[in-house]
Structures are given as C-alpha cells and as structure tokens.
Amino acid sequence: MTISREKRSKPDANSIKTDRLLLRDLHDADWVSVHEYSSDPKVCEFMDWGPNSARETKEFIKRAMRAAKDKPRFAYDFAITWQDADRVIGAVSLVLVGFPPNQAMIGYVLGRQHWGQGIMSEAVGAVIGFGFETLKLHRISASCDPKNMASFRVMEKCGMRREGYFVEDKYIKGRWRDTLAYSILAREWNDRQSGRQAK
Numbered sequence: 001m002t003i004s005r006e007k008r009s010k011p012d013a014n015s016i017k018t019d020r021l022l023l024r025d026l027h028d029a030d031w032v033s034v035h036e037y038s039s040d041p042k043v044c045e046f047m048d049w050g051p052n053s054a055r056e057t058k059e060f061i062k063r064a065m066r067a068a069k070d071k072p073r074f075a076y077d078f079a080i081t082w083q084d085a086d087r088v089i090g091a092v093s094l095v096l097v098g099f100p101p102n103q104a105m106i107g108y109v110l111g112r113q114h115w116g117q118g119i120m121s122e123a124v125g126a127v128i129g130f131g132f133e134t135l136k137l138h139r140i141s142a143s144c145d146p147k148n149m150a151s152f153r154v155m156e157k158c159g160m161r162r163e164g165y166f167v168e169d170k171y172i173k174g175r176w177r178d179t180l181a182y183s184i185l186a187r188e189w190n191d192r193q194s195g196r197q198a199k
C-alpha cells in the first residue's frame with residue numbers, strides 16, 4: 001500500500017535512504033506493522049525474544065523511542081520501510097558499547113514475506129555506513145546462530161569477517177545454542193568503499 005506524502009511520518013535527523021529503502025526512527029503508530037513480524041514464530045526462531053505479545057511489541061517501541069531521546073544516544077532501532085510506503089517491514093538495531101563508546105553491536109529482523117530480496121543486506125550495509133561515517137565508530141560486530149544461514153550471509157555480504165565460533169554459549173528458548181561472531185573495522189569498511197568506487 002502506498003501512503004501519500006502528507007500521511008508519512010516526518011523524516012528524522014538520523015533517517016537513512018538506500019536505493020530502495022528508508023530507515024527511520026520508530027513511532028507509536030508503528031506497533032501494528034512491527035507486531036506482524038515480531039509475533040511470527042518463524043521470524044523469531046533464532047532470536048532471544050518472541051514471538052511477542054501485543055504488549056511486548058508496544059513495550060519494545062516505547063523503549064526504542066526513549067532511547068532515541070537519550071543524549072548522547074547509545075541505541076538506534078531503525079525501522080525499515082520501502083521508500084514509497086511508510087509501513088514498517090523490519091528493523092536494524094545498532095547499540096554502542098565501550099568506554100568511550102566507539103564500538104557497536106548490530107542486530108536485524110525482517111517480516112517473512114520480504115525475505116530473499118536482498119533487503120537486509122541493503123539495510124545493514126547502510127547502517128554500518130552510518131556507524132562508521134556519521135558516528136565515527138571503530139568497530140561493528142554482529143552474531144548469529146550457525147544454523148541461521150540467511151543471517152550470516154547478510155553479514156558476509158556486508159563485508160563482515162567471521163572471527164569466532166562459540167559452542168553452546170547461549171541458552172535460548174529451552175536449549176543451548178552455538179554462536180558465530182562477525183565484525184568489521186572502520187578501515188576495512190573504508191577499503192571496501194574505495195574498492196567499489198574504483199570499479
């Protein structure tokens with residue numbers, strides 16, 4: 001569904017445009033579209049949360065909105081929308097860590113009907129760019145269950161390096177799970193960008 005410009009949420013200072021997407025802060029009114037994927041057991045299979053109740057989804061949005069007001073800001077939950085439709089189809093989170101906070105952890109989730117179209121690689125690549133170019137971070141890391149091939153392919157497509165395999169380090173939804181760890185440094189990101197421009 002395409003929503004007219006007048007009905008779109010106001011662009012916020014940290015919104016990011018990619019070829020197809022607009023990444024922006026979350027708002028109260030987003031809870032219905034966020035709940036569509038956050039209540040889907042298949043989407044939540046590898047997550048340490050969910051499937052969410054309506055209340056849990058609303059609480060998540062409230063937390064994200066509170067974090068967006070923090071100064072300095074340590075947590076970014078970018079809602080993913082198509083550029084011509086304001087409906088939220090997924091999200092990418094970027095949480096700053098360290099003293100001073102010059103590193104970050106990235107996480108992401110997408111509604112099932114949108115899988116397999118390169119959307120998350122496009123969104124995560126843009127958020128990594130935001131982390132290095134706007135926030136001047138030194139290092140960004142991410143992790144996933146080794147069985148979650150789509151997730152580690154996203155990290156690899158965004159230029160992240162596999163740097164570790166942890167055995168049964170997380171107890172999620174009744175069983176011990178392994179973790180694959182990935183990261184990328186600012187200089188690796190810059191090299192990758194220069195390589196792309198040279199082509």
Ligand SMILES: CC(C)(COP(=O)(O)OP(=O)(O)OC[C@H]1O[C@@H](n2cnc3c(N)ncnc32)[C@H](O)[C@@H]1OP(=O)(O)O)[C@@H](O)C(=O)NCCC(=O)NCCS
Nearest residue numbers: 043108109110115116117118119120121144149150151153
């Ligand atoms: C992981 C997730 C975000 C991927 O989003 P997406 O937009 O479908 O990802 P992309 O299309 O950008 O890329 C996915 C890559 O994985 C590959 N892939 C997808 N499913 C796969 C599977 N079952 N086996 C092997 N590869 C798979 C795709 O082919 C693609 O790689 P390619 O372009 O080299 O072919 C999405 O599946 C999702 O939201 N899953 C549920 C939540 C989740 O697991 N989040 C991550 C937690 S760490």
